[in-house]
Structures are given as C-alpha cells and as structure tokens.
Amino acid sequence: MTPQFLFFCLAIVAITAALGMLIARSPVSSALWLILNLFCVAGLYLTMNAQFLAVVQVLVYAGAIMVLFLFVIMLLNVAALPSVRDIDWRLGVGFVLGVALLAQLSYAIASSTDLMPAEVSLESTVATGSVEVVAKELFTRFAMPLEMIGVLLLAATIGAVLLARRVSPK
Amino acid sequence: MLQTFFPLFLQLLMAGGLALTLLLGAKYLGPKRPNLIKRQVYESGMDPVGSAHQRYSVKFYLVAMIFIVFDVEVVFLYPWAVTFKDFIAAGSGLGVLAVILPFIAILAIGLLYDIKKGGLDFDS
Amino acid sequence: MDLSTAYDALGADLQATLSLWLIVLGGLIVIVWDAFRERDALIPVFAGLILVGAIVWDLFQLTAEPATAFYGLIRTGGFAAFVNLLLEVSALCTIVLSVPYLKRIGKDYAEVYGLVLFAVSGMMLLGAANNLVTIFVGLETMSICLYIMAGLVREDEGGIESALKYFLLGAFSTGFFLYGIALLFGSTGSMYLAEIGHAASTSTSAMYWSGVGLLLVGFLFKVSAVPFHMWTPDVYQGAPTTLTGFMSTASKAAAFASLILVLFYAVPYEKWTLAVAVIATITMVLGNLVALSQRNVKRMLAYSSIAHAGYVLVGIVAGSAEGYAGALYYLLVYTLMNIGAFGVLALMEWDNESGRTQSLDSLAGMGYTRPFIGVAMGVFMFSLSGFPPFGGFLGKYAVFAPAIKAGYTWLVVVGVIASMVSAYYYLRVLYVLWMKDSTDPAAMSNDKRVALTVPASSTAVIGFCAVLLLVFGVYPEFLQMAVDFFSPSAVSIAP
Numbered sequence: 063m064t065p066q067f068l069f070f071c072l073a074i075v076a077i078t079a080a081l082g083m084l085i086a087r088s089p090v091s092s093a094l095w096l097i098l099n100l101f102c103v104a105g106l107y108l109t110m111n112a113q114f115l116a117v118v119q120v121l122v123y124a125g126a127i128m129v130l131f132l133f134v135i136m137l138l139n140v141a142a143l144p145s146v147r148d149i150d151w152r153l154g155v156g157f158v159l160g161v162a163l164l165a166q167l168s169y170a171i172a173s174s175t176d177l178m179p180a181e182v183s184l185e186s187t188v189a190t191g192s193v194e195v196v197a198k199e200l201f202t203r204f205a206m207p208l209e210m211i212g213v214l215l216l217a218a219t220i221g222a223v224l225l226a227r228r229v230s231p232k
Numbered sequence: 233m234l235q236t237f238f239p240l241f242l243q244l245l246m247a248g249g250l251a252l253t254l255l256l257g258a259k260y261l262g263p264k265r266p267n268l269i270k271r272q273v274y275e276s277g278m279d280p281v282g283s284a285h286q287r288y289s290v291k292f293y294l295v296a297m298i299f300i301v302f303d304v305e306v307v308f309l310y311p312w313a314v315t316f317k318d319f320i321a322a323g324s325g326l327g328v329l330a331v332i333l334p335f336i337a338i339l340a341i342g343l344l345y346d347i348k349k350g351g352l353d354f355d356s
Numbered sequence: 357m358d359l360s361t362a363y364d365a366l367g368a369d370l371q372a373t374l375s376l377w378l379i380v381l382g383g384l385i386v387i388v389w390d391a392f393r394e395r396d397a398l399i400p401v402f403a404g405l406i407l408v409g410a411i412v413w414d415l416f417q418l419t420a421e422p423a424t425a426f427y428g429l430i431r432t433g434g435f436a437a438f439v440n441l442l443l444e445v446s447a448l449c450t451i452v453l454s455v456p457y458l459k460r461i462g463k464d465y466a467e468v469y470g471l472v473l474f475a476v477s478g479m480m481l482l483g484a485a486n487n488l489v490t491i492f493v494g495l496e497t498m499s500i501c502l503y504i505m506a507g508l509v510r511e512d513e514g515g516i517e518s519a520l521k522y523f524l525l526g527a528f529s530t531g532f533f534l535y536g537i538a539l540l541f542g543s544t545g546s547m548y549l550a551e552i553g554h555a556a557s558t559s560t561s562a563m564y565w566s567g568v569g570l571l572l573v574g575f576l577f578k579v580s581a582v583p584f585h586m587w588t589p590d591v592y593q594g595a596p597t598t599l600t601g602f603m604s605t606a607s608k609a610a611a612f613a614s615l616i617l618v619l620f621y622a623v624p625y626e627k628w629t630l631a632v633a634v635i636a637t638i639t640m641v642l643g644n645l646v647a648l649s650q651r652n653v654k655r656m657l658a659y660s661s662i663a664h665a666g667y668v669l670v671g672i673v674a675g676s677a678e679g680y681a682g683a684l685y686y687l688l689v690y691t692l693m694n695i696g697a698f699g700v701l702a703l704m705e706w707d708n709e710s711g712r713t714q715s716l717d718s719l720a721g722m723g724y725t726r727p728f729i730g731v732a733m734g735v736f737m738f739s740l741s742g743f744p745p746f747g748g749f750l751g752k753y754a755v756f757a758p759a760i761k762a763g764y765t766w767l768v769v770v771g772v773i774a775s776m777v778s779a780y781y782y783l784r785v786l787y788v789l790w791m792k793d794s795t796d797p798a799a800m801s802n803d804k805r806v807a808l809t810v811p812a813s814s815t816a817v818i819g820f821c822a823v824l825l826l827v828f829g830v831y832p833e834f835l836q837m838a839v840d841f842f843s844p845s846a847v848s849i850a851p
Contacts, residue, residue: 105241108237114311117310118307121303121306121307122300122303122304122307126299126300126303127300129296129299130296130297130300133292133293133296136292137290137292137293193310193311193314193315194311194314194315194318197311197312197314197315198315198318200308201311201328201331201332205331208308208331209335209338211335212305212334212335212338215301215304215338215339215342216338216339216341216342218297218301219297219298219301219339219342219343219345222294222297222301222351223294223345223346223349223351226290226291226293226294226297226351227349227350
C-alpha cells in the first residue's frame with residue numbers, strides 16, 4: 063500500500079464526491095456528498111504527511127463549516143433543484159473535455175517553464191507536518207499573530223450577534 | 233509514517249462497510265409490502281399537514297456561527313494540548329501559558345458578550 | 357526553535373509594540389463594559405482616551421530607531437509609528453464624530469467603538485508588517501471589523517447591499533491574496549519580506565511573479581484601485597457616513613503602507629513599475645471622470661477616494677525614498693481631508709423620514725446657516741483638489757516630484773490633468789453650499805434642518821482637521837521625516 067496508490071484512491075473518491083455534490087438535486091444530499099469530499103481531502107493531506115492539516119480539515123470543514131451549510135439550507139428552505147434529466151448533458155461532456163484540455167495545456171506550459179514545484183520526497187516532509195512541529199512554531203514565533211487571531215474571532219462573534227440581533231424597539 | 237495511520241483507515245473502512253452492509257442488507261433481504269398508510273409520514277397517528285421543511289429562526293444560525301468561532305479556537309488549542317509538556321520540560325511553561333491564556337480569555341469575552349446580549353437566549 | 361529561550365524577548369517586544377496592545381486591551385474592555393452596561397455613554401469617551409494614550413506613545417516613538425519585534429514579524433520605530441499615528445488619529449476623529457451621528461440614526465451601539473479599536477489594531481499589524489503572516493492576519497482583522505460596520509444600518513437596503521458586497525468581494529480578494537502568499541512562500545521558502553526580496557534578487561521564477569501578481573490584486577482591491585474598485589461606491593454609500601470616513605482613510609492608509617513595505621523589501625524594483633503605473637493612470641482618470649457625474653455626495657467622495665488611490669500609486673511608482681515618503685505623506689493629508697469631509701457630510705445629512713439623503717441639492721445654502729462648517733468644508737474641498745496652501749497641494753507635490761525624477765513624466769501629466777478635472781466636482785460642492793438657495797420646498801422641511809444641532813465635539817474635530825491641513829500645507833517637516841524611513845541606514849538596521 064504505497065502512498066501513491068492511496069493518493070489515487072482518495073483522489074478518485076474525492077472527485078466522485080465532488081461530482082455527486084454537483085449532480086445531487088436535493089441540497090441536503092449535496093451537503094452529504096461534500097462531507098465525503100472533505101474527508102477524502104483530509105485523507106490526501108495524510109498521505110502527504112500533513113497530519114495537523116488533516117485533523118484541522120476534519121475538525122473545521124467537515125465539522126463546523128458543514129454545520130453552517132446545513133443551517134443555511136434549513137434557514138433558506140431551498141427547494142429541490144430541477145431534475146438531472148433537464149440538464150443538457152452535451153454541455154456537461156463539453157465542459158469535461160474542455161477542462162481536460164485546459165489541464166493538459168497548463169501542464170505542458172507549466173512543465174516547460176519553471177512553474178512546476180520541485181519534486182520533494184515524501185520522507186523529507188515527515189518532519190514538517192506533525193502537530194508538534196506546528197505547535198512549536200505557532201506558540202513561539204507566531205505567538206503575536208495568534209493573539210490577533212483571537213481578536214479576529216472575537217470581532218466575528220460580535221458581528222454575528224450584532225447583525226443577527228432583533229432590532230430592538232427603542 | 234503512513235503505517236501509523238493504517239488502523240485509522242481500517243476503522244473508517246469498517247465503519248463505512250458496516251453501515252453500507254446493514255443498509256443494503258435491509259433493503260434487499262427484508263420483506264416489503266408497502267401500502268398507502270405505511271408510506272405516510274408518521275405524525276403520532278394524525279394526518280400529516282403541510283411540508284416538513286420549515287424555515288428556521290435566525291437564532292439557530294447564530295448558534296452555528298458561534299460554534300464555528302469556538303471550533304477554530306479548538307484548532308489552536310489542540311497543538312497546545314499536545315505540546316505543552318515539551319514546553320514545561322524546556323522551562324518555558326510559563327511563557328506558553330502567557331501566550332495561550334490571553335487567547336482563551338479573548339474568546340471567553342466573546343462568550344460572555346454573547347450570553348449577556350441574549351445571543352443564546354431562545355425564549356425571547 | 358529553541359524552546360527554553362523562546363520567550364526571553366517577550367517583555368521587550370511587548371514594550372516596543374505597546375500602543376498596539378493598549379488598543380487591543382481597550383477594545384476588550386469596551387466589549388466587556390458594553391456586555392454589562394449596554395450603551396453606556398462613557399464607552400466612547402473611554403475608547404477615545406485609549407486612542408489618545410496610544411497617540412502620545414507613538415509620538416514619542418516617531419524618532420525611535422527602526423527595529424523589529426516578535427521574531428521579526430512586525431516592525432517598530434519611525435515608519436511604524438508614523439503609520440500608527442495616522443491610523444489612531446483617523447480612529448479618534450471617527451469615534452468623536454460617530455457618537456452624535458450614530459445616535460441620530462438610532463444605531464448607537466457601543467460595540468462599534470470596540471470594533472473601531474479592533475480594526476485599528478489589525479491595521480497597525482498590516483501597516484507595520486514584516487512578514488506575510490502578519491500582513492494576512494492584520495488584513496483579516498481589519499476587514500472583518502469593516503464588514504460589520506458597513507452593515508450597521510440593517511433596515512436600509514443600501515446598508516445591506518453595502519455589507520454584502522463588501523463581504524463577498526472582500527472574501528474573494530482575500531482568496532487571491534492568500535494564494536499569492538502561498539506561491540511566494542513556495543518559490544522563495546520564506547515568509548519574511550526581506551528574505552523574499554533577497555531570494556528574488558538572485559533569481560525569480562514564474563511562480564514568484566504569479567505570487568506577486570496575486571498579492572498585488574489583493575492589495576489593489578483593498579485600496580480600491582481601478583479595475584478592482586467596483587465595490588467602493590456602493591459600500592461607501594450604504595455604510596454609516598462617519599464609518600465610511602474611517603473605511604476610506606484608515607483602511608486605505610494601512611493597506612498602502614503594507615503595499616509599500618512589500619514592494620520596497622520583497623520585489624525587485626524594475627519589474628513591477630510599469631504595471632503599477634498603468635493601474636495608477638486608469639485609476640486617476642476613471643475615478644475623476646466618473647466622479648464628475650455623481651449626484652450623490654457620498655458616492656462622489658467614493659469616486660474621489662478611488663482617484664486619490666491613483667495619486668498615491670504615482671508616488672509608489674517612483675520607487676525612490678522620496679516617492680515612498682511622498683505616498684506616506686499623501687496618505688496622512690488625505691486622511692485628514694477625507695475624515696473632515698465625511699464628518700461634515702455626517703452633520704449635514706439631515707433626516708427626511710427614512711433618513712439618509714445625500715444629494716447635492718440637500719446641501720444647498722448650508723454655508724450660511726452653518727458658516728463654520730461651510731468654511732471647513734471649503735478647506736477640505738480645496739485641499740482635495742490640490743490648491744495651495746493646503747495640505748493636498750503639498751501632498752500632490754510630494755508624490756508627483758519623485759515620479760518626474762524617476763522618468764514618469766507622462767504619468768505626472770495625466771495626474772495633473774486629472775486633478776484639474778477634479779476641481780470641477782469638488783468646487784461644485786462649495787458652489788451649492790454657498791451660492792445656491794435652498795428654495796426647493798421638497799428638499800427643505802427647514803424646521804427639521806434647523807433643529808439639527810451641531811455638537812461642539814464634531815465642530816472641534818472638523819476644525820482640528822482643517823487646521824492641521826493648513827499646517828501640513830506650509831510646514832513639510834513630516835515629509836522630510838518620512839524620507840528618512842527609507843534611507844539606507846534605516847533599512848540596514850531593520851531588514
């Protein structure tokens with residue numbers, strides 16, 4: 063079970079889930095597909111030795127952001143979208159082919175210039191993605207931005223309360 | 233490195249597999265004799281009225297927003313929880329405390345503000 | 357990172373950035389205070405005092421040696437103090453002007469003052485950043501606070517449009533910005549501006565330039581340069597007027613200061629100037645031309661602020677110490693004029709039922725009923741259009757002269773013609789203010805207008821801005837000081 067094999071398995075599932083999210087007609091099923099997609103992306107991070115990022119992905123995206131998605135779906139009471147059969151599939155096929163061509167072209171351009179990142183062996187990234195390494199940088203070098211992130215989150219809380227609060231009869 | 237996470241993948245696979253097996257098993261093995269009454273939405277014996285989809289109050293949305301804020305806080309507390317012993321061992325325990333305590337305090341002020349302003353008040 | 361010595365410099369760093377922490381602490385206290393005693397009238401007073409304290413501290417820091425704090429994440433000393441002072445003065449004026457204004461429109465939430473303080477702390481991070489992480493965190497802290505302020509008037513469609521537009525477009529620009537940071541980090545392996553510049557001076561890759569381009573898009577959005585200006589008129593129009601003044605001055609000043617730092621330290625000069633020069637040209641031309649046709653004064657000032665972003669960019673294009681200093685000086689002068697102009701507008705914006713008429717005609721004849729305010733508005737308008745002896749003239753000189761020296765004469769010609777055009781719409785405001793009778797009965801309901809009292813505090817702030825503009829117009833001490841921030845000796849001390 064090499065990382066490459068795992069990467070491709072996860073990538074295929076992730077793309078399938080993304081397509082499922084687009085195709086699903088009910089907003090709630092779309093959201094469920096998205097959860098699968100986000101989990102797969104977390105798995106992809108793991109295959110690249112970014113464990114902290116993987117945990118954060120599950121915690122924030124698959125957890126909190128999804129909750130927000132579902133709340134918005136409930137709040138807006140979105141009706142189901144028109145059936146898949148009404149979509150012109152020829153457009154879809156054309157789109158997929160166009161994207162494939164674009165990807166090919168951009169790969170060709172990127173590999174002929176210096177846009178492609180240098181290849182890094184997986185072993186060398188082991189030491190960079192673990193929680194311990196992130197924590198030791200976060201709480202020493204980046205302690206000051208950390209406090210400001212606290213301020214940022216506080217401002218966001220205040221904004222949510224201030225803007226969602228009922229207009230008080232003065 | 234990845235081998236460390238093998239049990240995790242295995243567990244995910246088992247959880248997903250179990251759920252799928254049970255669902256599919258129920259679908260294909262169980263007897264099905266549907267009729268109109270059975271297929272109705274269960275409403276404690278009453279005939280269902282209206283749509284089950286109802287608009288939520290904006291209050292719930294507020295809870296979700298605040299949940300996100302504190303979820304992000306947890307993201308920052310998690311590395312601290314993993315490594316604070318290393319900091320203590322290096323003699324910087326107070327230093328890291330001086331970093332994380334204000335951070336928690338700032339967000340606690342957010343919670344205090346929220347409670348005082350009735351953001352978590354559902355009755356009114 | 358050696359953990360045992362990681363926090364040795366903490367005390368010295370805290371002291372070096374004292375004004376920042378004072379303002380953060382003040383903001384926290386305001387929030388707690390408001391949680392327990394809602395809309396306490398003393399809260400804005402307290403917030404103002406905090407800012408006064410920070411201003412005093414930064415005045416002493418103006419002559420301090422440049423250095424960095426917190427592992428080189430943020431710079432201290434002259435440049436930082438200059439930018440901080442600008443932001444703090446802008447915030448202080450905003451708070452004083454906002455108290456009566458917000459009360460009048462029924463939005464006197466004390467949280468606003470906390471948010472102003474938080475926004476200023478974010479801007480201080482942004483304007484004195486030495487690292488891409490600092491820039492990003494500062495930018496976001498500032499933006500979140502501004503989004504909330506823009507949406508304060510929830511009953512008004514314009515207010516909702518303002519907040520939503522600002523938020524959505526701002527989120528997009530943040531995406532560009534973040535991607536630019538990622539590419540810069542990927543191509544140079546560092547987040548520190550000086551190290552990025554060092555890596556780029558030996559060799560640059562296409563990835564590096566893509567990163568710089570995306571970063572520039574993010575910055576140009578925040579300073580509302582054409583073609584990233586689309587949000588500006590709607591957002592400025594819908595937001596509460598005094599807070600619009602804050603948005604258009606402090607947030608722009610911080611973003612420009614940060615842009616100057618990035619271009620100065622992290623990007624080799626020759627490569628980006630032409631692109632920025634082109635953007636400066638279209639910004640000046642489009643901003644001024646569209647402003648000509650505006651009937652709404654607030655919208656007109658929004659387009660004028662787009663045009664002024666173009667003037668500042670001219671100074672940046674020059675790329676010399678004088679050019680950057682001129683841009684900083686222009687920002688200082690621009691802050692005073694715009695805060696003043698929006699302050700006057702907030703006073704004159706009189707309520708006809710739903711409230712917020714800002715058409716030019718509604719100002720007719722106000723010069724005679726409120727002569728002091730009328731004269732002050734005259735100072736702001738003359739200064740905005742760049743007449744001597746006001747600050748606006750010296751500011752324009754400070755950005756245009758280095759650009760000529762750098763060989764961008766065509767750019768300066770465009771700038772001068774554009775500011776000549778701008779005189780038309782600025783002076784039209786004065787014409788309406790002083791020479792037109794408020795005869796239109798529909799726009800009148802004069803009793804209401806007379807009932808509109810002008811608080812002494814607002815008068816004081818507007819007078820303060822006008823007097824400072826006169827002082828800065830004849831006394832270029834600050835300009836000379838700003839040049840020294842970019843002298844080789846200062847740069848070598850704080851890389």
